[in-house]
Amino acid sequence: xxxxxQSPEALRLQEGESSSLNCSYTVSGLRxxxxxxxDPGKGPEFLFTLYSAGEEKEKERLKATLTKKESFLHIxxxxxxxxxxxxxxxxxxxxxxxxxxxxxxxxQVIP
Amino acid sequence: DGGITQSPKYLxxxxxxxxxxxxxxxxNHDxxxxxxxDPGQGLRLIYYSQIVNDFQKGDIAEGYxxxxxxxxxxxxxxxxxxxxxxxxxxxxxxxxxxDTQYFGPGTRLTVL
Numbered sequence: 001x002x003x004x005x006q007s008p009e010a011l012r013l014q015e016g017e018s019s020s021l022n023c024s025y026t027v028s029g030l031r032x033x034x035x036x037x038x039d040p041g042k043g044p045e046f047l048f049t050l051y052s053a054g055e056e057k058e059k060e061r062l063k064a065t066l067t068k069k070e071s072f073l074h075i076x077x078x079x080x081x082x083x084x085x086x087x088x089x090x091x092x093x094x095x096x097x098x099x100x101x102x103x104x105x106x107x108q109v110i111p
Numbered sequence: 112d113g114g115i116t117q118s119p120k121y122l123x124x125x126x127x128x129x130x131x132x133x134x135x136x137x138x139n140h141d142x143x144x145x146x147x148x149d150p151g152q153g154l155r156l157i158y159y160s161q162i163v164n165d166f167q168k169g170d171i172a173e174g175y176x177x178x179x180x181x182x183x184x185x186x187x188x189x190x191x192x193x194x195x196x197x198x199x200x201x202x203x204x205x206x207x208x209x210d211t212q213y214f215g216p217g218t219r220l221t222v223l
Contacts, residue, residue, distance in 0.1 A: 004153065032210045043117075043201050043214035044154075087154075091210055099212065101153035 002027045004102035006088050012108045013078055021073040021105045023088030031093040033071050035064050038085045038104065047073075047086075078109045113138045115215035117202050122220045124189070124196070132187045132218045134202035142205040143185035144212060147171065147198045154201065160185055161207075189220060197222045 005024045013019055025033065032051050036044035048057045050066040057064050061082065063074045073086055085104040092098050115136045124130045134143065142161045146154040156169030160179040174193025179185055189196045199219050203212040 034211065036214075041199075041217070041219070043115075043217045046211055046213055049211050089154075097210070098156070101155075103151060103153050 002090060002092055002098065002100040004088055004090055004100050006086075006102035006105050008105060009103070010106045010108070012110065013075075015079055015109055015111050016077045018074070018076045018078070020075070021086055021088075021107070023071040023073070023102060024069060025071070025088075025090045025100075026069075027090045027092050027100070029093040031091040031097055033066055034089045034091070034099070035062075035071070035073055036087040036089070038087055040085075044087055075107070078107075080109045080111050083107055083109045115202060115204055115213060117200075117215040117218050119218060120216070122218055124220065124222050126222055127191045129188055129190045130220065132189065132200055132202075132220070134185045134187065134215060135183055136185075136202075136204045136215075137183060138204055138206070138213070139182070140204035140213075141182070141207040143179070144203040144205070145169075145175070145177065145185070145187045146201045146203065148201055148217075149198050157187065157200075196220055 003026045007022045035047040038044045048064040053068045055066050061076050065072045085106045087104045089099050089101040118133045144159045145157040155171050157175050158177040160166035176188045201217050202215040205212045
């Protein structure tokens with residue numbers, strides 16, 4: 001069974017304090033790994049898709065990286081508006097390409 | 112603006128009642144999905160549809176039903192058979208040939 005584990009569950013940072021969120025996964029053939037941002041009471045907002053080990057993608061203060069067993073979302077010099085829950089998901093190859101979601105990391109950035 | 116709309120944003124239901132959640136998209140996406148989100152759990156797939164007039168059960172389909180009569184619309188009915196329906200419901204869509212699912216704003220259903 002495909003599994004996604006995100007750590008930590010919650011993270012509190014001072015504004016400007018860089019850190020990383022972890023997403024460990026097991027999947028029967030990885031087709032893609034996704035990162036989403038979710039604000040309270042809203043739907044997830046797409047951030048990145050990664051397909052192969054070694055791939056990196058950046059958007060403003062966020063950079064996502066991928067290895068064969070995990071992905072990291074690096075946040076550089078975060079601002080209070082980066083506060084949100086960050087979701088990781090993996091898509092299996094084959095079949096209907098099921099997507100399995102992690103439970104998320106709740107990030108709070110304090111001014 | 113292209114996107115996915117869900118209505119209503121909040122829905123209250125008495126036990127024993129069926130309710131229907133609306134999901135509409137103008138992205139011209141072929142595939143549409145319904146997920147349920149509960150505190151401390153990852154999103155769980157209820158139903159999905161890859162083409163008009165066809166849909167498949169996801170991991171937790173019991174107590175739910177869907178239809179896909181139009182490409183743009185994928186309504187979800189929560190029936191009285193669903194034992195614990197209070198949750199945040201998310202609709203998503205995806206273009207054939209691409210992998211990324213895009214989500215709507217969600218509907219919070221509360222059973223009184």
